[in-house]
Amino acid sequence: MSREAWRVAEEIRAGADPSRHVEEVLERIERWEGAVKAFISLDLPEALRERAERLERKIRKGERVGKLAGLLVSVKDNICTSWLPTTAGSRMLEGYVSPYNATAVERVLQEDAIIVGKTNLDEFAMGSTTELSAFWPTRNPWDLERVPGGSSGGSAASLAYGGADLSLGSDTGGSARLPAAYTATVGLKPTYGLVSRYGLIPYGNSLEQISPMARSVRDVALLLEVIGGWDPKDATALRVERPRLDPSPAEPRALRLCLVKEMVEGAEEPIEKLFWNTIHKLSSEGAQLEELSIPLLSKALPAYYTIAFAEASSNLARYAGIFYPTKGSSGSWEKYVGEARARGFGREVKRRILMGVYALSEGFRDEFYVAATKVRRAIRDEVLKVVKRCVIAAQASPILPPKIGERLDDPLKLYYMDMYTVIANLAGVPALVQPLGFSQGLPIGIQWMAGPLEESKLISLGLLVEELTGIKGAMAE
Amino acid sequence: MKAMIGLEIHVQMTEAGSKLFCDCKANYRGMEPNSNICPVCIGLPGALPVVNKRSVELALAASLAFNCHVPDYIVFTRKHYFYPDLPKNYQISMYERAGGVPICRGGKVRYLDIHSWEWKECRLRRINIEEDPGRTIYGEGGILRSSEAYVDYNRSGVPLLEIITEPDLKSAREARQLVEYVLLVLEYLGATNPRLEGAFRVDANVSVEGGERVEVKNIGSTLDVEKAINFEIMRQSAIISSGGKVERETRHWDAERGSTRPLRQKEQEEDYLYFPDPDLPAIALRDMLPKAKAIASSSDPAALFEKAISLGVQRELAWSMVTARPSLMLYLEAVERGADPQLAARIIAVDYKGELREREKDPHDPANWPSADTIVELSRLMKEGAYTYDAIKGIVLPKLAENPAADLKLLLPQRAENLEQVIEEVLKREERAVKDYLSGKAQALNYLVGAVIRAAGKRALDPRAIREAIERRLAKK
Numbered sequence: 038m039s040r041e042a043w044r045v046a047e048e049i050r051a052g053a054d055p056s057r058h059v060e061e062v063l064e065r066i067e068r069w070e071g072a073v074k075a076f077i078s079l080d081l082p083e084a085l086r087e088r089a090e091r092l093e094r095k096i097r098k099g100e101r102v103g104k105l106a107g108l109l110v111s112v113k114d115n116i117c118t119s120w121l122p123t124t125a126g127s128r129m130l131e132g133y134v135s136p137y138n139a140t141a142v143e144r145v146l147q148e149d150a151i152i153v154g155k156t157n158l159d160e161f162a163m164g165s166t167t168e169l170s171a172f173w174p175t176r177n178p179w180d181l182e183r184v185p186g187g188s189s190g191g192s193a194a195s196l197a198y199g200g201a202d203l204s205l206g207s208d209t210g211g212s213a214r215l216p217a218a219y220t221a222t223v224g225l226k227p228t229y230g231l232v233s234r235y236g237l238i239p240y241g242n243s244l245e246q247i248s249p250m251a252r253s254v255r256d257v258a259l260l261l262e263v264i265g266g267w268d269p270k271d272a273t274a275l276r277v278e279r280p281r282l283d284p285s286p287a288e289p290r291a292l293r294l295c296l297v298k299e300m301v302e303g304a305e306e307p308i309e310k311l312f313w314n315t316i317h318k319l320s321s322e323g324a325q326l327e328e329l330s331i332p333l334l335s336k337a338l339p340a341y342y343t344i345a346f347a348e349a350s351s352n353l354a355r356y357a358g359i360f361y362p363t364k365g366s367s368g369s370w371e372k373y374v375g376e377a378r379a380r381g382f383g384r385e386v387k388r389r390i391l392m393g394v395y396a397l398s399e400g401f402r403d404e405f406y407v408a409a410t411k412v413r414r415a416i417r418d419e420v421l422k423v424v425k426r427c428v429i430a431a432q433a434s435p436i437l438p439p440k441i442g443e444r445l446d447d448p449l450k451l452y453y454m455d456m457y458t459v460i461a462n463l464a465g466v467p468a469l470v471q472p473l474g475f476s477q478g479l480p481i482g483i484q485w486m487a488g489p490l491e492e493s494k495l496i497s498l499g500l501l502v503e504e505l506t507g508i509k510g511a512m513a514e
Numbered sequence: 515m516k517a518m519i520g521l522e523i524h525v526q527m528t529e530a531g532s533k534l535f536c537d538c539k540a541n542y543r544g545m546e547p548n549s550n551i552c553p554v555c556i557g558l559p560g561a562l563p564v565v566n567k568r569s570v571e572l573a574l575a576a577s578l579a580f581n582c583h584v585p586d587y588i589v590f591t592r593k594h595y596f597y598p599d600l601p602k603n604y605q606i607s608m609y610e611r612a613g614g615v616p617i618c619r620g621g622k623v624r625y626l627d628i629h630s631w632e633w634k635e636c637r638l639r640r641i642n643i644e645e646d647p648g649r650t651i652y653g654e655g656g657i658l659r660s661s662e663a664y665v666d667y668n669r670s671g672v673p674l675l676e677i678i679t680e681p682d683l684k685s686a687r688e689a690r691q692l693v694e695y696v697l698l699v700l701e702y703l704g705a706t707n708p709r710l711e712g713a714f715r716v717d718a719n720v721s722v723e724g725g726e727r728v729e730v731k732n733i734g735s736t737l738d739v740e741k742a743i744n745f746e747i748m749r750q751s752a753i754i755s756s757g758g759k760v761e762r763e764t765r766h767w768d769a770e771r772g773s774t775r776p777l778r779q780k781e782q783e784e785d786y787l788y789f790p791d792p793d794l795p796a797i798a799l800r801d802m803l804p805k806a807k808a809i810a811s812s813s814d815p816a817a818l819f820e821k822a823i824s825l826g827v828q829r830e831l832a833w834s835m836v837t838a839r840p841s842l843m844l845y846l847e848a849v850e851r852g853a854d855p856q857l858a859a860r861i862i863a864v865d866y867k868g869e870l871r872e873r874e875k876d877p878h879d880p881a882n883w884p885s886a887d888t889i890v891e892l893s894r895l896m897k898e899g900a901y902t903y904d905a906i907k908g909i910v911l912p913k914l915a916e917n918p919a920a921d922l923k924l925l926l927p928q929r930a931e932n933l934e935q936v937i938e939e940v941l942k943r944e945e946r947a948v949k950d951y952l953s954g955k956a957q958a959l960n961y962l963v964g965a966v967i968r969a970a971g972k973r974a975l976d977p978r979a980i981r982e983a984i985e986r987r988l989a990k991k
Contacts, residue, residue, distance in 0.1 A: 354603035
């Protein structure tokens with residue numbers, strides 16, 4: 038069961054029984070899900086078994102079998118599926134079933150994966166702990182008292198306990214990478230536009246990407262190869278072929294790593310220690326290091342949140358009690374809409390809508406929204422300059438996974454958890470988080486950032502680091 | 515009292531094929547309610563807009579036709595307001611600030627005042643491309659009193675041009691003529707069919723000397739443009755003359771009652787929270803320019819009008835043809851193929867058009883017009899003296915209007931020379947009548963004409979020609 042997913046798929050393609058693998062995963066779910074609550078909806082075991090049987094018949098007949106043959110994929114519940122509800126973790130959409138599949142879901146299905154269920158998230162992906170789900174908090178399989186990070190916490194947790202081989206998360210400001218760091222899994226935020234957003238319920242459209250998550254670097258690469266590449270349904274999708282990623286580790290001597298002060302400093306001590314150990318190991322293997330500072334990055338967090346809230350306030354305007362499950366009750370239109378929105382949205386979502394509307398309103402727009410987009414452009418330019426000559430090595434999170442409830446009272450403390458991850462979203466560049474090790478049983482991750490469409494650089498560096506740390510395919514027991 | 519009038523003309527690009535951001539149809543007439551919809555145009559979560567290039571091309575051609583300053587690229591903006599027929603609660607539109615870039619800024623329309631036959635000018639402030647909302651149908655009592663409303667989203671997402679003029683218009687008649695001319699240009703470009711129900715709507719900003727500006731919404735026909743503005747000028751003038759004050763407000767044109775009434779008073783500037791739509795990257799216009807230029811220059815009604823005039827056609831006839839595009843196109847083609855410009859104009863603009871009117875056939879439908887070859891042939895026959903204009907008008911045109919595709923040979927009265935043999939036979943057979951005629955009995959000639967017509971069978975004949983032929987024949991005796 039600790040085999041990497043790409044190997045499982047290869048075995049199945051070579052004739053291994055996909056039903057047996059489904060049983061393996063179902064057993065893990067049976068054992069863990071009650072405590073962790075990673076899923077908002079799970080497909081029926083019979084349905085999963087039936088899909089495995091159908092795949093087996095296909096293999097026996099000698100038909101073409103996809104790259105994800107028989108792999109169980111969990112899908113964050115803000116990514117649309119036509120046969121399971123898509124709630125985005127909100128009461129507003131409780132019971133909502135989309136009439137169509139997201140492009141990423143279609144592509145995963147075309148490659149013969151089996152979608153196991155829809156994973157929990159902070160409401161509309163707004164949060165960093167998955168505690169802000171309207172339904173329940175998801176727990177971290179490595180320590181059930183702690184959060185799995187967010188907002189793709191359900192996806193990360195499902196991987197960490199073995200409830201899925203691969204997962205589709207989404208990453209607006211670190212939502213796939215922070216949970217990866219907290220659960221010893223791998224999350225890759227692709228170059229903006231590499232993966233179609235068609236079917237991703239938007240939070241911050243200009244920042245986010247559907248993001249592959251898995252327990253190993255090679256598995257993340259496999260999933261990205263399937264979901265990446267141009268989609269005519271997304272005008273922001275780049276006109277590029279599906280990526281092909283070479284699964285061989287980087288040569289340390291050919292590596293140039295940039296350590297940007299603002300993305301390295303400020304983390305808790307055990308995190309800093311493990312980070313520098315890794316960097317020094319790579320350096321002693323021949324990697325060149327360069328230290329530098331981008332002072333502008335101190336403005337990254339406010340710029341990020343201003344843009345994300347502004348876009349969110351607009352995206353969420355459509356939830357007005359007409360098309361979606363949560364309704365109002367008054368006869369007057371204004372009151373009706375107000376009631377539906379008061380009932381359907383949670384506190385943090387309302388907070389972000391209010392702040393977003395404020396940032397866009399006449400008289401404040403220049404001071405907030407427009408100013409934030411200017412800061413964003415400047416940050417992007419600085420980051421692009423740096424990633425031209427090196428891969429940026431950065432922290433993934435300033436803190437170890439917090440305890441459930443610990444951060445809920447203070448939104449600023451919550452936003453601060455994203456300080457290292459929002460930069461890749463502002464700049465539109467790819468970033469990978471992978472595990473480095475553990476401190477008192479709690480996972481610690483590291484983050485790598487490369488230039489636009491340089492995912493292959495991140496993958497080969499990640500493979501090298503896996504060799505160095507020996508951490509690959511880790512699962513909580 | 516002196517009036518200042520500015521217009522906002524919303525014209526659907528009914529001929530663009532598909533909606534602005536999806537594949538649903540741009541012309542929804544005759545469809546069951548809510549049958550011309552998809553996830554994109556009803557704004558379902560995760561669905562993304564992808565711009566229909568044809569709409570942009572047509573809008574660009576319109577901008578060129580109206581002498582606009584055209585930018586290098588356009589940026590769509592979200593305009594937010596809550597309304598039941600606006601499924602996302604924002605409209606994808608354009609705005610000249612906050613990062614938006616409309617397709618036209620600062621243009622001018624030269625339009626023809628057909629009362630004075632003068633070309634007049636009205637400056638344009640802006641042209642926006644935007645999506646039409648759905649349609650709300652109110653129960654009894656209408657928008658102001660009904661307790662229920664039904665929403666049909668077939669219209670939602672249809673491409674609209676929003677054409678905003680400067681307040682250059684001085685009378686209701688000028689306003690009407692401007693609107694008619696703008697619609698004519700857009701029809702010639704192939705962007706719209708202004709005769710379709712609901713294809714355009716006009717809002718008029720009207721002020722008289724000494725008063726504030728009043729906006730009149732919901733004007734749905736060019737006749738109503740004139741009526742509504744006249745009503746408003748009278749209403750405002752009466753207030754001012756009696757010492758009152760005209761406040762700034764928005765009023766609703768009630769076409770049935772022929773009056774305006776207040777919609778909302780003490781209007782404060784609404785805050786639409788404009789910002790560039792992050793789902794739609796800027797669209798460069800450079801690649802579309804050649805095609806748009808070609809459309810604009812080949813379909814300018816003013817140039818075509820001048821061309822007809824230069825062929826010696828009276829301006830009234832020329833304009834009559836311009837206002838029914840298929841007739842003008844037929845005329846120009848016929849003349850190019852050798853038809854006499856005067857005869858062709860008289861047939862097309864006066865008599866054939868009259869026949870169509872009598873039969874209540876639509877002169878805007880090309881299928882109701884004969885081919886250019888038919889016009890060329892008729893012109894030739896008259897020129898050669900084979901038929902008089904009256905013969906063609908009286909015998910051929912009515913039948914042609916009945917069936918424009920009919921074979922001209924079967925419609926033409928039999929020419930005299932072809933009749934000679936028939937006449938010869940009849941004269942031989944009707945010896946007695948011939949004798950009577952020669953001895954001075956005038957009625958005998960009528961009898962002979964009738965006998966020739968009967969003998970000629972079903973062919974269409976001009977009795978006067980037969981009479982002349984018989985007279986000629988018997989005079990020789």
